[in-house]
Amino acid sequence: xxxxxxxxxxxxxxxxxxxxxxxxxxxxIVSRRPAAAGHVAWDGQTLxxxxxxxxxxxxxxxxxxxxxxxxxxxxxxxxxxxxxVRSARVVGEAIEAAGRPPRAWLxxxxxxxxxxxFDAPNDEATGVVGGWETGVPGxxxxxxxxxxxxxxxxxxxxxxxxxxxxxxSAIVMSPDRGGAFDVxxxxxxxxxxxxxxGGRQYVSWIxxxxxxxxxxFLIDRDDLSGPVNLxxxxxxxxxxxxxxxxxxxxxxxxxxxxxxxxxxxxFAIRSDTELLLKSRRVIPGxxxxxxxxxxxxxxxRAARDLVRRARTAAPRTPARKD
Numbered sequence: 182x183x184x185x186x187x188x189x190x191x192x193x194x195x196x197x198x199x200x201x202x203x204x205x206x207x208x209x210i211v212s213r214r215p216a217a218a219g220h221v222a223w224d225g226q227t228l229x230x231x232x233x234x235x236x237x238x239x240x241x242x243x244x245x246x247x248x249x250x251x252x253x254x255x256x257x258x259x260x261x262x263x264x265x266v267r268s269a270r271v272v273g274e275a276i277e278a279a280g281r282p283p284r285a286w287l288x289x290x291x292x293x294x295x296x297x298x299f300d301a302p303n304d305e306a307t308g309v310v311g312g313w314e315t316g317v318p319g320x321x322x323x324x325x326x327x328x329x330x331x332x333x334x335x336x337x338x339x340x341x342x343x344x345x346x347x348x349x350s351a352i353v354m355s356p357d358r359g360g361a362f363d364v365x366x367x368x369x370x371x372x373x374x375x376x377x378x379g380g381r382q383y384v385s386w387i388x389x390x391x392x393x394x395x396x397x398f399l400i401d402r403d404d405l406s407g408p409v410n411l412x413x414x415x416x417x418x419x420x421x422x423x424x425x426x427x428x429x430x431x432x433x434x435x436x437x438x439x440x441x442x443x444x445x446x447x448f449a450i451r452s453d454t455e456l457l458l459k460s461r462r463v464i465p466g467x468x469x470x471x472x473x474x475x476x477x478x479x480x481x482r483a484a485r486d487l488v489r490r491a492r493t494a495a496p497r498t499p500a501r502k503d
Contacts, residue, residue, distance in 0.1 A: 182400075183238045185283070187211040187223070187272055188245025192360045193289070193353055193392075197242065200393040209234045211245075226267035232275035235283065240400050241343075242287045243272045246331070249291075249324075253455060258323050265331045273338030282343045285400055288335040290347040292385050292412055292463040293455075294328035297321065299381060302416065304466030305349075305408050321455055332408065344406050346399050351412035351463055354483065355389035356491035366491065369427045375435035380420025383462035385412045388477035388486070395465075398473050405471060412463040415479045419457075422480060429484040 184201055186194050189210040201208050210220045211231055223231040225245055235241055245268035247261045269288055276282045295303040296311035303309060312325035332347045354362040368374040387395070395411050417425070427435050440458070465473070477483035 182240060183207045183209070184240045184242065185209045185211060185234050185238045187241070187243045187268060188225075188289075189242075190214065190216055190220075191244065191248065192355070192357060193350075194244050195357065196353065196355055196389050197393060197396060209238070223271075225264060226271055228271060228274055228278070232278065235272075235275045236279040237281045238283045240285045240287065241272060241276065241283050242289075242396065243269060244289045245269075245272075246289070249456070253320055253324075258320065258327070262323075262327045262330060265327060266334055269331055269334035270338075273334060273340060276340045276343050277338065282340060284342075284403075285344045285346065286335070286338075286340065287346045287348055287396065287399060288331070290332050290335075290349045290408065291328045292349050292351045292410065292461050293324050293459070294332075294349060295461065295463055297382075297459045298462060299383070299460055302462045302464040303410075304464050305410055306466055308410075308463070317459070318455070321459060324455060344403060346406055347408040348396070348399075349408050349410045349412075349463070350392070351385035351387050351410075351416075351461065353389055353392050354386050354487055356487050356494055362487055362491075365423070365426060366430065366488070369423060369430050369432055369435065372432060372434040373436055373438070374423040374427050374432070375437040376420035376423070377438045377457050378440040380418055380423070380437070382419050382458055382460035383416045384419050384422040385416040385461040385463040386422075386480065386483075387411055387413050388475075388483045391475050391477055394476070395468060395473060398468070398471075402471060405467065409467050410463050410465045411468070412465050413475060413478055413480070413483065414464055414469065416462050416464065417480050425481045426484050429481070429488040 184206055189198055190212045198208050211223050212220050213225055215222050221231045221234055246265035296309040297314045297317055312322040335345050335347055352361045
């Protein structure tokens, strides 16, 4: 297959590029900052010569958009919205203009679209879209607006010959440097990976091998379109999630953190507490119903595998944000 990945120089794109290339597929990365031979340049918002790589391709997986790993200032939130909406729109325009459009367009979305909740899990059929919750920072609603706008561009695109899937992805866990697992592991190994603000908030995640397998599954399944949750079936409260990660590293102590300590820590690493405090209790209803089998459906087993790979892997250059 010929697989085109706009925005493919970040962590998720690096994981997919590596896996698909090793499987013998032709992978074309489209990036605002081409980093290797064969990468194609674009500006993420206008049609140009780059669109030629989409004509005749088999699959487009659009990952483009400003990274969420930043402080959620008004400027950064506005840039997240703009980059996601414009890139999704122009990918749709390129597919529409193609003489031989791809058979599938997988558009990155996010599990953050669901409400902050503890009472029940969110699947695609019964999940509650967020933005209305009380007792949480008001700007959390903007993150939901971004996800909704991202998916709206996918839904509104005029691509009748191309199947469209919104990848409502949880946090992808891989041993690559700079990713979420790397950051959380450093905290755990320093004895800082205890409960945050009580630790009741759910963490939804997916092992990188299952993420790649699920994307391949969705490429092959012509009967699946619309939103699909890419998350392991076992989300866990943050306090349990971090305890099991510490156990995998052989660390017994995990100091707790209050909300204000989490704010201070997030400020220090130029991130935002929404990533730590929002309860993302997401389950993969459609994948399971379609017969997808997870290799790492529970966190303790996934954490042990990731720790083993992190211990033995040669150092990698951190993936850049596209």
